[in-house]
Amino acid sequence: MKKAITIVTFSLLVFACSRKTVSTSSTVPATATSSTTEASPESAGLNAHALLVEQGKGIFTTKCSKCHATKDVTAYTTTRWDGILQKMIPKAKLNEVEAKQVTAYVMEYASK
Numbered sequence: 001m002k003k004a005i006t007i008v009t010f011s012l013l014v015f016a017c018s019r020k021t022v023s024t025s026s027t028v029p030a031t032a033t034s035s036t037t038e039a040s041p042e043s044a045g046l047n048a049h050a051l052l053v054e055q056g057k058g059i060f061t062t063k064c065s066k067c068h069a070t071k072d073v074t075a076y077t078t079t080r081w082d083g084i085l086q087k088m089i090p091k092a093k094l095n096e097v098e099a100k101q102v103t104a105y106v107m108e109y110a111s112k
């Protein structure tokens with residue numbers, strides 16, 4: 001019986017210590033995360049743009065090739081595309097998000 005109490009006490013001590021260890025180690029990544037967030041707005045913006053372009057490519061190749069063959073993005077200037085997209089986006093019945101994506105893709109590769 002005494003042995004059992006000793007084991008219980010010992011395991012409680014171990015438990016208490018391990019909990020302490022867990023809580024201290026979880027503080028470290030939290031600090032690390034907040035410092036990386038501070039440094040990242042610029043790269044986050046770049047990634048968001050790259051993602052938009054990538055998604056736009058998908059829209060362009062699927063929804064913009066229903067009536068005619070896929071057009072060559074580089075064949076028109078950004079100014080020409082402005083006018084073309086105003087006509088084609090409603091034709092393709094794109095929603096607001098898809099319109100943004102396809103515009104990002106087209107403007108990325110249009111001739112300047």
Ligand code: HEC
Pocket residue numbers: 060063064065066067068071084088089091092093094102
């Ligand atoms: C409902 C049918 C339809 C859809 C969907 C459509 N187009 Fe068109 N598009 C046309 C027609 C019709 C023309 C004029 C004839 C042609 O050039 O083939 C045209 C012409 C074009 C031209 C040539 C414009 C010029 O002045 O030479 C481009 C570029 C173009 N479309 C891009 C797109 C893009 C980008 C999308 C997707 C957002 C799209 N189209 C979706 C029907 C469509």
